[in-house]
Amino acid sequence: MQNENEQVQMRKGVLELCVLRILSHGEAYTSDLSDRLKQAELLVVEGTLYPLLTRMKNVGWLVYRWAESKNGPPRKYYTLTEEGIRQLQLLDREWETFVEAVQSLNQSLPPQESKPDQAQESKPDQAQESKPDKP
Amino acid sequence: MKKATQINLGGQLIHIDEDAYVRLKGYLDELRNHLRDTEGCDEILTDIEMRFAELLIGRLGSMRKVVELEDVELVIRALGHPNDFTAGEGTNPGASAQTVAGESSAKRRLFRDDDGVVLGGVCMGLSTYLRIDVAILRIIFVLLVLFTGFGVLLYIILWISVPKVRNTADRLSMQGRPVTFNNIRQTVEEEAREVERRFNDPETRNRMRKGLEGIFVGIREVLVRLARVVGVLLLTGVFTAAALLAIALWSGDFWINGSEINVIHVNGLNLIQCADWILPPDLSPTRVNWAATLILLAPLLVLLYVGLRLLVRLPAYLARGIMLISFFLFVAGLILSLQIGMRMASEFRTEGIVAHTVMLPDEPQKYRLELYTLSFNPDRMLHFNADEEGGSLIARGDSICYDHLEIEILPSADSMTRLEWLATARGPGQRLARTMAERIGYDIRVDSVGTIALCDVLKYPMADRFRDQHVRVILHLPLGRSIYIDPGVVPFLGPLPRPAGSDEQEVGGKTWYMSREGMVLSPESRAHSDSKAQS
Numbered sequence: 001m002q003n004e005n006e007q008v009q010m011r012k013g014v015l016e017l018c019v020l021r022i023l024s025h026g027e028a029y030t031s032d033l034s035d036r037l038k039q040a041e042l043l044v045v046e047g048t049l050y051p052l053l054t055r056m057k058n059v060g061w062l063v064y065r066w067a068e069s070k071n072g073p074p075r076k077y078y079t080l081t082e083e084g085i086r087q088l089q090l091l092d093r094e095w096e097t098f099v100e101a102v103q104s105l106n107q108s109l110p111p112q113e114s115k116p117d118q119a120q121e122s123k124p125d126q127a128q129e130s131k132p133d134k135p
Numbered sequence: 136m137k138k139a140t141q142i143n144l145g146g147q148l149i150h151i152d153e154d155a156y157v158r159l160k161g162y163l164d165e166l167r168n169h170l171r172d173t174e175g176c177d178e179i180l181t182d183i184e185m186r187f188a189e190l191l192i193g194r195l196g197s198m199r200k201v202v203e204l205e206d207v208e209l210v211i212r213a214l215g216h217p218n219d220f221t222a223g224e225g226t227n228p229g230a231s232a233q234t235v236a237g238e239s240s241a242k243r244r245l246f247r248d249d250d251g252v253v254l255g256g257v258c259m260g261l262s263t264y265l266r267i268d269v270a271i272l273r274i275i276f277v278l279l280v281l282f283t284g285f286g287v288l289l290y291i292i293l294w295i296s297v298p299k300v301r302n303t304a305d306r307l308s309m310q311g312r313p314v315t316f317n318n319i320r321q322t323v324e325e326e327a328r329e330v331e332r333r334f335n336d337p338e339t340r341n342r343m344r345k346g347l348e349g350i351f352v353g354i355r356e357v358l359v360r361l362a363r364v365v366g367v368l369l370l371t372g373v374f375t376a377a378a379l380l381a382i383a384l385w386s387g388d389f390w391i392n393g394s395e396i397n398v399i400h401v402n403g404l405n406l407i408q409c410a411d412w413i414l415p416p417d418l419s420p421t422r423v424n425w426a427a428t429l430i431l432l433a434p435l436l437v438l439l440y441v442g443l444r445l446l447v448r449l450p451a452y453l454a455r456g457i458m459l460i461s462f463f464l465f466v467a468g469l470i471l472s473l474q475i476g477m478r479m480a481s482e483f484r485t486e487g488i489v490a491h492t493v494m495l496p497d498e499p500q501k502y503r504l505e506l507y508t509l510s511f512n513p514d515r516m517l518h519f520n521a522d523e524e525g526g527s528l529i530a531r532g533d534s535i536c537y538d539h540l541e542i543e544i545l546p547s548a549d550s551m552t553r554l555e556w557l558a559t560a561r562g563p564g565q566r567l568a569r570t571m572a573e574r575i576g577y578d579i580r581v582d583s584v585g586t587i588a589l590c591d592v593l594k595y596p597m598a599d600r601f602r603d604q605h606v607r608v609i610l611h612l613p614l615g616r617s618i619y620i621d622p623g624v625v626p627f628l629g630p631l632p633r634p635a636g637s638d639e640q641e642v643g644g645k646t647w648y649m650s651r652e653g654m655v656l657s658p659e660s661r662a663h664s665d666s667k668a669q670s
Contacts, residue, residue, distance in 0.1 A: 045212075047216075
């Protein structure tokens, strides 16, 4: 269970980056975002997005506009702000160096059974995170 | 068939089954608790509510208009359990601890719910809190009120001590200021929470539902129907009471005297016609009737409303309106009654007495005391039988005849046989009271052989009105004289001045002798009663 929680944590860390990435392709509604993320198996439940989006909006990376919907309540469509785009670039660079570092570490080590409890920090864990997890 | 309600979710009007509603509400409550320390909590909740509404509406089609439990479960599965998406969201390390703390303090609270209230929303609140149908609680309260009186007290205590739902947040999360009777609440809550937790778990819930639904639905149906019956009974009662009230007050069988209600038999007339015999000219009988009607109307209105409420759903403003109207009617009636009461009391403030003396022939050794009946055709008659003093008021032309007499026989201080009669009446002041007393007419016929015939009624002008007019007749009998007392006199006759230690005796139909010690039976009467006793 503890392990599971860590996985959730890791996924959440990456989620921010992913949301910025998706929004960089144009405005999106929450369900669009959740569909994409679910497809990529980065997201299990839609609810996770709401606190995240609100926080990102409050920080100033996102803005939203209201749009009427055919049936149901009006929807919030999110777009990136200038700051959001800068943040995306920043995170992108960080992510790449991250992945590279972990990969080079993995390559330099002889293939062996990993002992997750001992030497591993959160960084290698996060690198593994890009791999699909259980649904 | 299921009971469905309407909710406003994310600005959308949604029809939802009751069990689905309970589940949805539970979910949103839980969510709020998890998010309470998160920045922008309200906004997140609104977003989720809107999305929830959207997903629910998406599940409904033209064929289905009402959201069912299954829909809610599916949407919850899609959105995720609060634990799933809030545990890691907190950026500060204390977040998870806070969440736990938040959870433990997120107890269900008892509120008064003014959505569809009858009185103060106590039953509605309890209904939400205990998850018991409101009709059942109302029946319980009505029964408590009817049979113990404790119900009134309990209701008032709850009304005062339980806070009212102030906003949506209250309604949703059932959180707020703690209730005064903390101890009871905590115990009950611990139980309720445990049950709720298990109840909200979908699997347990489904299993439990299957087994219990049948029983509960059965019981509930019975009780809901019972509520209807009580409602119908109440309404019938209210209408009967209202009809009786109308008949009694406006066409006459009751008279309200202060807090007492005296039953009066009126021969073929209503009370309003007799009111001018009693009420001062500046008090109209209609005013008195209004006072009584207003006072009695208030509780009738409340009962009427409760009865209706048990049968159909009425808006809250109606409850408030009716309570307010009843209250003001009651106060108005009370003020009017007080006014009338004080006015009437002032009319009876002081007593005035006027004494008249009639000299009797001195020759007879034996007198005869009897009553004669004034025979006439009464125009109107009002008969009191509320208390012993009461009698009959009989209207004849411009005067009233009234049979309030008190007759006494006393030893004369001198050797003169005298008859004294004291006319007594009440009035707002000494002078007026005396004037009233002066106008009392009383007829006594005396003949030369010593027969004293007293009239059985006194007379006073109708315009004087009833001011407790009465006549005290005192016969001063010298020593050594006898008097035959006719049985007809006895009802009005006070105790005779008999010697100490003498045994109780029938007074009427006997001759009495005034001795030094007091009145004793004359020898002839004694012989008569002795022979009677022997036979």
